[in-house]
Amino acid sequence: MDSIRLDAALRQLKFRDPLVARRLAEAIAGTVGEIGRSPVSVMHVCGSHEQAIAKFGLRATFPKDLNVIMGPGCPVCITDMPEVDEGVALARQGVIVASYGDMLRVRGTALSLNDAQAEGASVEVVYSAAQAVQLARKTDREVVFFSTGFETTAVATAAVLEAGVPDNFSVLSAHKYIPPVMEIVAEMPETRVEGFLAAGHAAAITGWGIFEPFVERHGIPVVVAGFEPLDILAGLARLVELVRDRTPRVVNMFPRCVTREGNRRAQERLWNVFRPVGGRWRGIAHVPNGNLRLRDEWARFDARRRFKIDLASLWDGVPSTLAADCICGDIMSGIASPDDCKLFGKECVPDTPVGACMVSSEGTCKIWHQYGGHPDLAAL
Amino acid sequence: MCLGVPGRVVSVTEWTAVVDFWGVRREVRLDIVDEPVQPGDYVLNHVGFAIRRIPAEDIEGTLAMYEDLIRQAPADDLMALDVRGEIDGTGRRSG
Numbered sequence: 001m002d003s004i005r006l007d008a009a010l011r012q013l014k015f016r017d018p019l020v021a022r023r024l025a026e027a028i029a030g031t032v033g034e035i036g037r038s039p040v041s042v043m044h045v046c047g048s049h050e051q052a053i054a055k056f057g058l059r060a061t062f063p064k065d066l067n068v069i070m071g072p073g074c075p076v077c078i079t080d081m082p083e084v085d086e087g088v089a090l091a092r093q094g095v096i097v098a099s100y101g102d103m104l105r106v107r108g109t110a111l112s113l114n115d116a117q118a119e120g121a122s123v124e125v126v127y128s129a130a131q132a133v134q135l136a137r138k139t140d141r142e143v144v145f146f147s148t149g150f151e152t153t154a155v156a157t158a159a160v161l162e163a164g165v166p167d168n169f170s171v172l173s174a175h176k177y178i179p180p181v182m183e184i185v186a187e188m189p190e191t192r193v194e195g196f197l198a199a200g201h202a203a204a205i206t207g208w209g210i211f212e213p214f215v216e217r218h219g220i221p222v223v224v225a226g227f228e229p230l231d232i233l234a235g236l237a238r239l240v241e242l243v244r245d246r247t248p249r250v251v252n253m254f255p256r257c258v259t260r261e262g263n264r265r266a267q268e269r270l271w272n273v274f275r276p277v278g279g280r281w282r283g284i285a286h287v288p289n290g291n292l293r294l295r296d297e298w299a300r301f302d303a304r305r306r307f308k309i310d311l312a313s314l315w316d317g318v319p320s321t322l323a324a325d326c327i328c329g330d331i332m333s334g335i336a337s338p339d340d341c342k343l344f345g346k347e348c349v350p351d352t353p354v355g356a357c358m359v360s361s362e363g364t365c366k367i368w369h370q371y372g373g374h375p376d377l378a379a380l
Numbered sequence: 381m382c383l384g385v386p387g388r389v390v391s392v393t394e395w396t397a398v399v400d401f402w403g404v405r406r407e408v409r410l411d412i413v414d415e416p417v418q419p420g421d422y423v424l425n426h427v428g429f430a431i432r433r434i435p436a437e438d439i440e441g442t443l444a445m446y447e448d449l450i451r452q453a454p455a456d457d458l459m460a461l462d463v464r465g466e467i468d469g470t471g472r473r474s475g
Contacts, residue, residue, distance in 0.1 A: 100427075127427070127428060128409075128427050128428025128429070129427065129428070130409055130428055130429075131428070149427070152426050152427075152431065153426070153427055155412055155429070155431070156409075156412070156426070156427045156428065156429045159409065159411040159412050159429060160411075162411070163395070163411060201424065201426055201431065204424060204431050204432045205431060256434050256435070257424050257432050257434060263412065263413070263414045263431060263432060264414055265412065265413075265414040266412045266414065266431060269411070269412065
């Protein structure tokens with residue numbers, strides 16, 4: 001193996017080269033010009049894509065006729081309020097609730113896990129499902145892992161269950177599955193998505209072949225892209241070509257991590273432990289097969305079956321009037337941008353978020369607040 | 381939560397590996413990755429689990445793809461020459 005060359009590439013130097021970025025941006029502008037109408041709308045479905053787009057100011061390089069919409073790609077944001085409520089209720093019922101850090105500040109209908117913690121409930125931040133299991137091994141108390149995230153993260157939850165967990169460990173699954181929500185968004189009349197940029201790491205698990213039936217049904221091209229600035233620009237360059245040529249198909253622009261079949265071992269683990277069920281995604285819609293729940297074989301470790309979750313105790317609070325003005329749902333559906341929201345940057349800021357999009361590091365509003373959404377480089 | 385991060389494997393025990401992420405070493409689980417992983421390999425990681433061993437030839441493929449997309453760069457573009465020189469240079473050093 002040519003290790004030094006590989007090393008250099010992986011140090012990202014090649015994936016951030018400004019010259020290449022400029023050329024790719026020109027290629028995108030050229031193709032969008034050839035399409036000759038406005039706007040050409042494409043959607044990504046990944047918080048990591050939006051982070052890279054905002055962090056590296058890529059939006060400033062997009063031609064004005066290209067609308068790159070942020071889809072429902074933030075797992076924290078689309079976790080539905082009743083799911084957060086379940087976590088909060090369990091924490092207040094005296095079990096230890098462990099979850100990924102971003103989840104603590106997301107409010108359910110009344111409270112967040114942070115609020116529960118402030119009241120004295122045991123809430124722990126973990127970096128990995130494996131860490132939640134370690135936590136359970138160190139205590140006699142019940143530990144509930146409030147597991148959120150898309151298929152990539154669900155695989156990790158499945159792996160720890162299959163590897164064996166102590167009896168005091170259980171899972172409150174709020175995992176979501178991306179392919180079904182693409183079906184929903186593709187049909188939304190307000191959005192009119194002409195192409196999808198699919199998330200590279202999720203496709204590393206599922207394989208790019210999973211998008212083929214989707215492309216066939218909807219006639220919308222899908223390009224799988226990685227997360228470096230050049231990965232995204234190259235993905236968009238290819239995607240607008242497919243739009244221009246009216247050739248809907250799946251193109252894999254992240255071959256260093258994604259194959260057609262994906263990671264079979266991971267898929268086996270995922271579907272051994274989880275089954276898809278319909279459910280609400282916050283702000284989006286009811287998504288058939290969009291939620292992942294534990295299979296009956298794992299009922300013993302399913303927090304929903306182990307505990308009687310007392311949700312009624314949460315619902316005495318009156319909902320905030322600010323929340324009524326929050327347009328998180330429209331932002332996650334790709335209908336609106338953060339600067340369309342009258343709360344953005346005023347009542348709603350990262351320290352005191354109103355909506356979930358301002359909470360998570362993968363939320364569009366938080367990202368735009370941090371890096372700016374539409375930097376006007378020409379004005380500098 | 382949702383970032384996939386590549387790192388270089390330093391050492392491997394049965395189900396875990398120590399992986400170097402640009403100077404930061406972390407333990408990652410190998411339950412999910414679908415190929416044997418050895419020290420020196422690069423792996424894509426997600427929430428503490430390796431999800432993919434990144435083959436060297438695929439890295440090359442991605443770079444070639446970029447090359448392809450910018451092949452219209454003028455022949456006298458000095459920066460383009462520099463980039464290509466650098467890629468060739470790293471190749472030679474390791475050869």
